[in-house]
Amino acid sequence: MLDLVFRAARAVLPGGERAVQVGVADGRIAAIVPLSAPPLAAASAVTLADDEVLLPGLVDAHVHVNEPGRTEWEGYATATAAAAAGGVTTIVDMPLNSIPATVDVPSLAVKRAAAAAAQPWVDVAFWGGAVPGNAGELRALHDAGVVGFKCFLLPSGVDEFPPLDPAGLLEAMTEIASFGGLLIAHAEDEAVLAAAPSLPTGGARRYADFVASRPAAAEDSAIALLLDTARRTGCRTHIVHLSSASALPAIRAARSAGLPLTVETCPHYLTLRAEEVPDGATQFKCCPPIRDDANRSRLWDALRAGDIDMVVSDHSPCTPELKLLDAGDFAAAWGGVASLQLSLPVVWTEAAKRGVPLTEVTRWMASAPAALTGLTDRGLIAVDRQADLCVFAPDTTWTIDPAALRHRHPVTPYANREVTGQVRATYLRGAPTAPNAGALTHADSVTSAR
Ligand SMILES: [Zn+2]
Known part of the structure; x- marks a missing residue:
């Protein structure tokens, strides 16, 4: 059972943009399957809006x-x-x-x-x-x-x-x-x-x-x-x-x-x-x-x-x-x-x-x-990477x-300055992290991995 699944019509993967489901378990990306595949079972789900893209x-x-x-x-x-x-x-x-x-x-x-x-x-x-x-x-x-x-x-x-x-x-x-x-x-x-x-x-x-x-x-x-x-x-x-x-x-x-x-x-x-x-x-x-x-x-x-x-x-x-x-x-x-x-x-x-x-x-x-x-x-949406994700509205x-x-x-x-592209949400190890916004989580450790 996954902790969380993201459903995104647009996600930036190493090979380019894809429509995918990204499953998260224990803070890591555990599965990536096409959006059209049978839904991944998870404790909770985040479905991106039509104007949003899932980025690492x-x-x-x-x-x-x-x-x-x-x-x-x-x-x-x-x-x-x-x-x-x-x-x-x-x-x-x-x-x-x-x-x-x-x-x-x-x-x-x-x-x-x-x-x-x-x-x-x-x-x-x-x-x-x-x-x-x-x-x-x-x-x-x-x-x-x-x-x-x-x-x-x-x-x-x-x-x-x-x-x-x-x-x-x-x-x-x-x-x-x-x-x-x-x-x-x-x-x-x-x-x-x-x-x-x-x-x-x-x-x-x-x-x-x-x-x-x-x-x-x-x-x-x-x-x-x-x-x-x-x-x-x-x-x-x-x-x-x-x-x-x-x-x-x-x-x-x-x-x-x-x-x-x-x-x-x-x-x-x-x-x-x-x-x-x-x-x-x-x-x-x-x-x-x-x-x-x-x-x-x-x-x-x-x-x-x-x-x-x-x-x-x-x-x-x-x-x-x-x-x-x-x-x-x-x-x-x-x-x-x-x-x-x-x-x-x-x-x-x-x-x-x-x-x-x-x-x-x-x-x-x-x-x-x-x-x-x-x-x-980290740095990529790929299986086994840390589930660090950004929901971005590029338009x-x-x-x-x-x-x-x-x-x-x-x-x-x-x-x-007028700019195009807005960060809507940020997830650290699969949990939303942003001060004064929704459910909060702090980084639970300071990373020093090389
Ligand atoms: Zn400097």
């Missing part, structure tokens, strides 16, 4: 939760509530902006305890950090369950998470390769930034000046260093939040030469354009920056061609004060766009305009990030109201 729960592999230490910016309770509301059933927490940073096993234990104490609405997994002097900690962190290691190649913005220089990067990647681990990097070159036009002090309100201060060449140069170090060490390498399309030829060449390389980009680089960012609108500030429309089109082409593997949020909130919204100063404002709850609708809105099918968007946002992080028990049009956002400080560049 999304896996967001790039989220900054900041708890403990900067919980006033964002915490596990609020971040995972936003995730659940956005159809995301697993987040992978970045190692920095919390205190401690996740750079050794004791700090990982502190992070895990904080996540568990917050009774998260979705599963949480963890990245470790590679910082100067901690190469000796990396294997133990890997054994303790982090999914990989994040590093910066320029100052990260917080003192407790310093960047690696080229020698430090080589040391870390050599060590990580020795146990088959994964290195992920924020790729901007400090020397290129230092040579770029600097922002006026005391009121850098022009967005064009901000973009000019963070040129694509800074990304391209740092990516060249990463690719070279990957070649020397054989270390699995992943480029986070690619913004510069001019790095794509080098990425393509490295992949066709067999380098174990993956690449992500983010909703804001795919849906927002430098030409539209108002001066002083620091809710649009992130690093690397949102670039021009021609660059954005090339990122879409690269996604469709498979040169970019996935789309993750880089949810990186802070307090409204640190965004300096009144001053509108791009030099001093904290950089980061917090869009965990909105990733699917904003990306789908643009994808649909471009004729990209939902199956492809689902791969970028669920199965690809699950595979990257080794969370291979419903609605307007983003910041008041409806669940993360701690609902500052967003998407305010009042």
Whole structure:
């Protein structure tokens, strides 16, 4: 006897959209049969409405939760509530902006305890950090369950998470390769930034000046260093939040030469354009920056061609004060766009305009990030996977109201934007998970599986 059956005229399965019944037992997908087959017997049933599609729960592999230490910016309770509301059933927490940073096993234990104490609405997994002097900690962190290691190649913005220089990067990647681990990097070159036009002090309100201060060449140069170090060490390498399309030829060449390389980009680089960012609108500030429309089109082409593997949020909130919204100063404002709850609708809105099918968007946002992080028990609607599911209405049009956002400080560049595609329900291990909506369940454990 199954616990639950979903009946869906449209469900995104690994082989494409199908009309199916999905049976759930003990939190896992136990059976998938055609919708036209005799009904699966189950204790309860959910029949999707005609305008709904059953998707695998999304896996967001790039989220900054900041708890403990900067919980006033964002915490596990609020971040995972936003995730659940956005159809995301697993987040992978970045190692920095919390205190401690996740750079050794004791700090990982502190992070895990904080996540568990917050009774998260979705599963949480963890990245470790590679910082100067901690190469000796990396294997133990890997054994303790982090999914990989994040590093910066320029100052990260917080003192407790310093960047690696080229020698430090080589040391870390050599060590990580020795146990088959994964290195992920924020790729901007400090020397290129230092040579770029600097922002006026005391009121850098022009967005064009901000973009000019963070040129694509800074990304391209740092990516060249990463690719070279990957070649020397054989270390699995992943480029986070690619913004510069001019790095794509080098990425393509490295992949066709067999380098174990993956690449992500983010909703804001795919849906927002430098030409539209108002001066002083620091809710649009992130690093690397949102670039021009021609660059954005090339990122879409690269996604469709498979040169970019996935789309993750880089949810990186802070307090409204640190965004300096009144001053509108791009030099001093904290950089980061917090869009965990909105990733699917904003990306789908643009994808649909471009004729990209939902199956492809689902791969970028669920199965690809699950595979990257080794969370291979989720990310697909398939037998034996965790029954993490999202009920999505792809044709419903609605307007983003910041008041409806669940993360701690609902500052967003998407305010009042009309989008198409609405998350109607989210299921974690076969149970609905969404704050203040219907029958509630919390995640009953913090996931740390690799
Ligand atoms: Zn980030």
